[in-house]
Amino acid sequence: MTDDLPSRLAEGATVVVGSGLAARQLEAFLTRSTHAERPNAWVSDAIEPYPSWTTALWSRTGNDSRQLLTTAQALALWRRIIDDSAVADRLINSHSASRWAAEAWQALLHWRIDPQELRAGAEDLDFTSFLSWARHYRKALDDNEWIDSSLAAVELTDGGRLHGAQDGPVVWADMPEPTPLQQALYRQLNRDGWTIAEWSPPTVQHSSSRVRLPDSASELTAAAQWAGERLAQSPVERLALVIPELNARGNEVRRILEDTLDPGGVLLGGSTGRAYFNPRGEPRDLQPPIGAAMTSLELLSPGGTFATLSRWLRSPYIASEPGEQCARSVLETSLRADLSAQLSFLEAYRKGGLARRLRDAAPDLAERLSQALESVTAGPRYATPTHWASIWQRILGLLGWPAGVRDPATTVLPLWDSALNEFSLLTPITGTLSMAAALAELDRILAQPGPAGPIPLSGISLLERPEDLGPGYDAVWVAGFTDTHWPRPARPNPLLPLRLQLDHGMPGASPRDGLERCQRTTQRLIDRTPELVFSWPGRVHDYPAEPSPLLAAIPDVEPEALVARSAPRLAERMVRTRTREQRDDPGPDLEGRDIHGGAGTLSTQARCPLRAFIESRLGARPLEALSLGLSARQRGIITHRALELFMRRLPARAELVEWEPSARDRWAASCVDQALFETFGPARSSLRILYDLERDRLLVVVASLTANDLERAEFQVNAVEVRQVAELNDFRLTCRLDRIDTLSSGGIAVIDYKTGRDARPADWFRDRLCETQLPLYAQSVGAQVTATVIGAVGTDGVKYRGVWAQKKEFPGQLKKLPDEHTWSRQLEVWREQLETLVAEYAAGDTRILLADLDQATGSFAPLTRVYEQLALSRGWIDAWTTP
């Protein structure tokens, strides 16, 4: 009865197979032998997966008002019940518990055990929990007049429905290891006079071999090459690769297969099509536009943060006017530095001034967004999946998603729509959900495989489990057959007592049973496959691996026997082209006389000329890092500003002394508030706590500054926040100084507040001047300078450090001018040093200094190419010479 399956089908028989996966494979197998005689369309063969066959039969045979849950619905019901149960709190989530519960339920019914008759001991929390969930599950089914597929199969078997219900012969095809319930159903069908038979694929002339490859990646490569070479010989071959953890390793597998089978596909637009067929379908969220849809929805949910906004602004799949795409990214960079980035998107948009900035930068986008937001605001906070789906469709429509996608109706949209449809089916189970919970559900659905698409009759199919291999492949490669993978470790259902599972011989409960099943599976693979290759990686992670003991009798072959020397990948061949050159590349002279960035640029020049060139000449700076709370830069700005405002009154020490403390504090408070106000802007009210904490801190800083100043000898504040244009070697650069005091000696102190980075006066006296701000400023003050002082703002207030003439002039760490220099001598030294830096900079210096290599690394590294240049200068790599 092997070859007559097509004829049985032609006679109207229904062929029942274990699963949808099996159905697709069997169909391809059967069609392959017949399609030559067939036209290019026909009435489909009746090949039915067992679950849908039984449920259809159940629906057809009873006159029952109950409705059948889909598998996903049943699973969602389990999840809901577990989430509502007493132990929900102790579970991190109910994903795996619900899967196990559904499996356990199914196992019990299939092994003909009535869950209601089971009792658990008090200490067995897992089993107790399961039994209680099962009771609730059953009740929920009954209350709603629902039924699931296992229960339906039980009723079908025991309910006397089958008699006289036959509408054609039935063939059970390739259903190995039937469960007791399936066996009972088979017997019952027989008893009820059905024409029913079994069919197994024919045993073919077969040869198998086993091969060791170094690791799992080379296994995949070898398998792909092997398949590719076979297909090159005979394009009509039907091949299968069985790859363990196929889904988890999806990306790796896809990459290797594509690289090997479609070598041109590694170029943009070079792919010629699908390299393989995955009969399970591929996850829908592989499609980037679908990710963008999710980002958009997340943005408008309470969970939307700056990170979401950042993705959204950068996404090409959200429509806006041409010309806005770049502006959106530029906006993103400026928002990074904004305090509203601390807020949730909705709050930043509504209260943090974000709406206005969006409008200014990208009016078209802003308009779309505001309409979409209206839709969300008008909608409910909790809604059913069906309702959410319709809201989301509307939002995405308003946002013009998916913009920039070629032919979305045949690529992205069907996948997206199918996911929304599946999502809507959860409505009767979940009821209403928050938007975040709803998005999480949709996320899960998107991670599931979408529709598998057309079933090819030849080429390569991918499977995950050896058990899944259908009949009729010309050759099969089974990878990953190590001793720890096969035979499979025993995997009893954890929610059911092991004893129970052992007593009933449930699969995988005992090592013996597991072993025997795996042996049978191995044999089945061998019997049905003309050419079968088992491979195993010689190494897993960092340790050697052994082949499965079940392969002991199979002859070894060398990889070379299976794969001819393969052509190198395109990329490998490119490595060898060597059409390249190397040349000196001096930086260009500065155009004009202005040095952008002032003293800061010179300081950078001192540490890393190339970085100074990049930052100041090319205008390229690292983007602001996203951080929680105020960034160091923001704190610096606020602190400077508060101190500046405070000193605006230009007090002399005597005035500080006389100033009534409470009045002084009030003044300090108003300065601090003003400084905070300027930085916080409209985000102020939403960031109240942040504001208050920072305010407290600043008050301490101001108070400490005052306290310090009170300890000083007489002085007069001359100016604060002064900007000056300095000229060096005919080049102009601006510098800014925080404060200038006249001291009682008549000398002038230039003072700079430093937050964050450690400021060391020692840096003023290095051979290469790497702190240029005060030295530069001192130049413009000239001969009167008698003190250069840093006010270091730290945890406990302000501390003075620097050089000054007399101890009492400043409390704090005093440093002497080196080598007994006088101030005028020191100013000269500084001038020379500054002029050197200016000259270097203006001449287009692009060196990297080894002493401070870090300056050229990090985000700069792709542009400074510091690692390449280092390797080159050390001789680790060769110079490029034009061939």
Add this chain to the structure above:
Amino acid sequence: MSDQDARQAALDTSRSFIVQAPAGSGKTELLIQRYLALLAHVDLPEQIIAITFTRKAAAEMRGRVLQALRAAAQEEPPTEPHRLKTREFATAALTRARELEWDLTEHTQRLRIDTLDALNAWLAQRLPVLSGGVAGAATVENAREFYLQASRRVLEQLGSPGEPGDSLRPLLRRLDNRYQRLETLLAELLPSRDQWLHYLAGGSDTDLRRALEHALENLVEEQLARLAESLPEDAVTELVLLLRHGARSATTPANAALFAPWLELDHLPAPTAESAAAYKALPELLLVKGGTWRKQLRADIGFGAEHDAERTRLRDLIAKLQKQPELQEMLIASRKLPSPRYDESQWQTLAALRVVLRYLTAELRLVFAERNSIDFVELALAAQNALGESDAPSDLLLALDRRVQHILVDEFQDTSHTQLRLLELLTAGWQRGDGRTLFLVGDPMQSIYRFRNADMSLFLKTKTHGVGDVRCEPLLLERNFRSGPAVIDWINSHFPSIFPSDDELGSGAACFYPCEAVRHDSAHATVELHALRGTDPQAEVDRVIEILGDERDRYPDDSVAILVQSRSHLEGLHQQLRARQLTVHAVELEAPNQRQIVQDLLGLTRSLTHLADRIAWLGVLRAPWCGLTWQDLQRLVSNDRKLAVWELINDPQRVERLSEDGRRRLAHCREILQRAFDCRAEQPLARWVERTWVTLGGPACLDRSADLEQADRYFLSLDELERRGDLDDPPSLESSFSDPRGHGESPRETGVEIMTIHRAKGLEFDTVLLLGLGRSPPPDRGRGLYWLERVAANGREDLLLAPLTATADEPDELGDFLKRADGERDRAERARLLYVATTRARDRLHLIGQVTPTATDPPSRSLLAYLWPRVQERFDDVEPAADDPDSAAGSIQPVLRRLADGFDLPPAPAVTEVMPLPAAGRLRPEFEWAGQAALPIGTVVHDALQMMADTALENWNADKIRDRMGRFRGELRLLGVEERELESSTQRVIDALCRVLEDTTGRWILQDHSEAASELPLTIYSAAGLEHVRLDRTFVAEDGTRWIIDFKTSTHEGGGRAAFLESEVERYRPQLERYADAMAAIDDRSIRVGLYFPLLQAFRDWAPGES
């Protein structure tokens, strides 16, 4: 006990042991023998659990057990005596396995030899509810991202009323409002939460404070007790008298206060925490500040010239005490003892921290839940919780069919407190003599995993106290099978002075046990110290190269490893070796982001995902595939600091400014990038970047093909980082590539191995080169919070917790104490690191160390510091190397490397033409989202129409349809129609069906025709494969026409009915004509297709192809 006897005893399967097995002592063989011996005694192989430190060790041990079993099944017995013994046990085990049908050689996983992590995973898997449902989650190696997220989420609640906001605010103030610090502090605490969580979790604040202070008291009392003990009895009275004198006569207020307790005392008080203050006077009296014995007696402590008699007595006393071994050390130690009480503000901060930590762990669980991933700590905690929940965990295990009878643990010296707790749970309820045994093997001298929370003192503790109630007999192995006599002599002579003379439980330092060489075969064994003086690290590298050359000449087949304490000591060694064409396997030594290829890809990824990342964009233009000069780059961007580079590139006027060569290069690159943007949607992110890179010519810019492997790894990692087709924050992408671990090269079978000492654990090599001996590891970053889990003298485990300080230099007694304790432990561990490194060598050990020309000592944290007393003179004689003046001060003048003119992509290798399948064509329109209830209504109507057509249509009337209302309702509901729309939707179904019955066209469609079928499935075969479609209704009419009709339950509101129908026809035309095409293959009658709208009672039909 002799070594022989110890090995014999270890195989007694009825007793529990803790075996101290120094390097090379053949412990694995012993473990295997014991394992085999146990196999012969159990009922199921699963009753024995063997726990190894790494998966690799597990695989090796399992492999060797299996090998022994297989060998036993063969005929020929081995010749070596220890193998004979193994065979004996294996034979017995095999017999047992056969008797009981274990199928061991087929089912090798029945040998439960695994890591503790795997055991935890198994437990969690088997007890899903008890273990908190973590089992289905993926376990991730590096969960840093999760920690940060949890920490961030807690901090986001700063403004919320109540907790955790109320506790966060004082913490933040304490840390000077530095969010980042608090964020990092919290995130960094999470990976070690197994240590603090159970101390901080339950109980009230008062309880916790009591417990913590109690731990402090314990510490103080232990130290005082040791001090009291080391005071000679006959000196105590005199000491007390002199202290009392000091109390009366001290002249400075500080000293008076210090001695004050002695005004009230006339005897040495018991060493309790209360008397700590009194004890603190002892070191003041007897020692000077620097810690040496007092010679000068001064007035400030009450021994001025006027107290001549007392001065003499004190001198005598000191002279006497000086002879007392260790007393000086005890006095110094007691001086630095922290106070056993927290002050109020310290406590407030800790209490706040505790609240925050509770929220933090809760948030972490939420993050885990969302990602469905956990870290290994969570797994361990889950397993423990599951077992800990039960009064008798072993009963629970029994229920799991894991009546654990025997546990073997390898590398026991690297056990953490958490791991030990699991062992205690696993063995809870074991009774002496009940046949269950523990077998712990390790070597305290090789404990080097403190950074992973290993605590060597647990080994020492277990030796005396056992595990839980199980006592383990200590055994010591002494014979070394690995190293030749030269290496062993060197070890035996150098280490006794490096390790303490006794095990020290408190500080976790182990004493040295010498070993005895078994091998005498090695004529080529040497230990050589290469002493260098200079500052240029290259000198060491040069020496290594010299040694390697020599090795290669003389012992071409021997294995060689270069070991370093820290990756930073390599100084490009591996690059230099590679440049010399040596095969090198550098094991996880280099962070990927320090390779230009990775930086190129990072730059490309950053620019493709962020149009305004200017550095990255200019990097793309500067990279060899484009190769613009600095001059051209400046011309492109000059005077603009705002616009995106992509915009500038697209501005012809700007591009005009470039050199001709630059324009050509730019245009080429621009065109490829444009193509990339156009097809972004067609592949996942990593693939997109890769394709762009290859199309740009990226691979042609590589220096060696190993870089291509690195690129492959980059794309795999990028795949992991991608979420929703994009990156969260492209500018910070680099941070994901800064860890050398997990990015290693794939192992090579030959060549020189370079690795850190940690990685070399458990390995051996013929030759070992230990490099950078004179250098310190990078300084510790310091921790945000200091704590110490400490084994008290009574075997109890305590937590010592320092208060939170704002800055590292803020004074804090307890914190300083813990930092010191930490430092001491580190010091002890570095000594062990040296031991591990040197014992890896079989025959030749080269120690390469350099100190600066003028140094009298090596840096204190260097490995050389330990050897210094013995080797100093070797360095004295060394001529310092001439200083290379610009080695550090030099600079690099970057050169431009780029593809030369005329570079062309090589043609793609010939595609096997048939291979790729044509991309799937259009998908079936039934997936189309059709609005809230439209799709369910359509489904129900379709089903009902099918039923009406399949059963005699005459029997149907409006009443019969209405009878089915409940069923329709149920169907609609299950299909997702909302409650509030159920009524109207049901009504609509009924309307549709009734209208069909009322409509003659409707009836005509449904009535019985020749070859009529509803929902007819068709298979269409095309180049893409088999596709399935379903025809709603098809039949052959009287006139012989084949009809194909689709039902559409759409309605339309408002006017323009005709237009609506027309648009529907246009919409579904392709679909129906496809059906017609298919049908034409089956049926050669003329075909007409139609759309029937039941709700509208409308019908539109046409002949395919007709417009």
